[in-house]
Amino acid sequence: MTFLNEVTLRYPDAISFAPGRPYDGFFDTEQIFGYLRGYLDHEEAQGSSPERIRTLMYQYGPVAGQIRDIVADWLRVDEDIDVPPESVVVTVGAQEAMLLVLRALVGGPEDAILVASPCFMGITGAARLLDIPVTPVPEGPDGFRREALEAVIEQERARGRRPRAFYVIPDHSNPSGTTMGLRDRTELLELAARHDLLIVEDSPYRLVSPGPPLPTLKSLDRARRVVHIGSFAKTVFPGARLGFVVADQPVVDDAGRRTLLADELAKIKSMVTVNTPSLSQAVVAGALLAARGRLSELNAKAAVHYDDALRHTLQELEARLPADRRAALGVRWNEPSGGFFLGVRVPFRADNAALVRSAEEFGVIWTPMSYFYPGGELGGDLGGRHGDGPEGGSEGGSEGGGVRELRLSISYVTPSEITEGTARLARFIEAASAPS
Known part of the structure; x- marks a missing residue:
């Protein structure tokens, strides 16, 4: 860059x-104030006192985010992703979400991260910062190829490595623009279950593309194999630098307690950015509320x-x-x-x-x-x-x-x-x- x-x-x-970057001719400066006012009114309607609202806006907020319930409602309405708010972590852009996920999933040199190739340089950049090697899975002219992924999985295992996750942008990917078909999506989920592999789904371009989108991998996921990363940069407010990750996978923490992967991501985030800025969250939440959970219409x-x-x-x-x-x-x-x-x-x-x-x-x-x-x-x-x-x-x-x-x-x-x-x-x- x-x-x-x-x-x-x-x-x-x-x-x-x-x-x-998104075209900024669709953004109106006055919308910022309207969205912020809408969020503050929402908090008041939910019973928050003026003192609590002041604290929400001025103080360090919850590490995992203060608008997780609003994001979860939007995901349910607009993307058919039905997860509890506790499985959502609101991040400083999708880039932080990638960093957190990689750090959580890789425990040692035997763990392998697979990426669709060509792929968004943000994921490889995050891996490089963490000193995590990535293994490319070559795309075909139409994008994802199941046989290529299986071959790389077998190759990694033959090297004594454990494939942990496969990163992919299924919809209108950056850089190639390809979109994964419905059959390939179901085959990928089946393959992930068979090989004990997580899918890291990055999804920034779905709602800025024409026509009804194909279902996300996460909405098709019945075995909690998909970690879903999203961003509001292309749809609501690029400068807010707001992203999120859905990580509803059950894990056992260092103390032997059962928890969610989202909780582990929040622990890492507390050592990276502490929390996501309240103003950014408030403005994006106001946009989601104004759209009644229909960013696709917005x-x-x-x-x-x-x-x-x-x-x-x-x-x-x-x-x-x-x-x-x-x-x-x-x-x-x-x-x-x-x-x-x-x-x-x-x-x-x-x-x-x-x-x-x-x-x-x-x-x-x-x-x-x-x-x-x-x-x-x-x-x-x-x-x-x-x-x-x-x-x-x-x-x-x-x-x-x-x-x-x-x-x-x-x-x-x-x-x-x-x-x-x-x-x-x-x-x-x-x-x-x-x-x-």
Whole structure:
């Protein structure tokens, strides 16, 4: 992210398909005060005294969160996830939730964490901070593959390691944009039960995508195999930095007492952030209350906006690089059903040097997909020029995963920027694909 920020600052006139942030045209500053007032009124209606409300807002709050009941009600109404509030931990963004879950699940070097590859760099970054190695499970063109996961599980066990959990974004994943089908979801849950594996489900893009979503893995979970991570950054208030984790798995603590995994996460959180800021919780809770637990309805307009942006991007790419030209160049891309991202396969090294050339000479910024492959990050700095490194092999060869792929984000570009940006991108791809 530091490198991408440097590129963006150096080339301010370039159109950027890099940020995965939500479009802020749907947010109104006055809503903050309305949501806050709504939460305070709710607390008063529930019988809280002025002194208690003051304490709720000004003091350190419960480590696991003070709005767990409101989050649990929303999950029940909007996501068909029926869990007690005690199984919810409200976190400082989904990123903290990942850190807590990894720290709780890994007890020693024999424990293995598996991740869909390519995957969100937040999970690999958290694992790196904790000195936890991750084992990639390669996706296919359509995302999750059961046979790939089973092969990696067997491989890890043959090495004397115990696979503890598999991290995946089932809906419109970051970075690839793929969505796991219903059959694959049920097969994954069956596989998890058979192999005594937990599934860490990350779910940030469901409610900003069009149409009825597929059921979450957690809503299908009957054996408490799924730890569900969510975020309100894409749906309610990015700057509030509010996420949550549902961890209703029974565990036995160090004292031999039966408790929930959520309680163990809260113990770790008490040593990390102590508690999640009360103001952030209050504003998000006010939004959930105002929506009567239907964030899907609150975000309906945003979902249409992002869908329009995605379809517009695909249409413009098709116009600039039609099928016969793509075939001649060796270019292809996927067509996600929602979310913020899509992947583009190119015949050249889409590394940092290529990105600098793209920004400097063609005025368009994207994200190298290699950053999202565990162990596949490519080096380079802003001094790099024209991607003159060795061509090497194909994906999965000596170059590492994703070296000939780039990620486009459609969430923070306007229609006119999409039109001009895809034209610039097509010109860059043509130039970078030409024989040297």
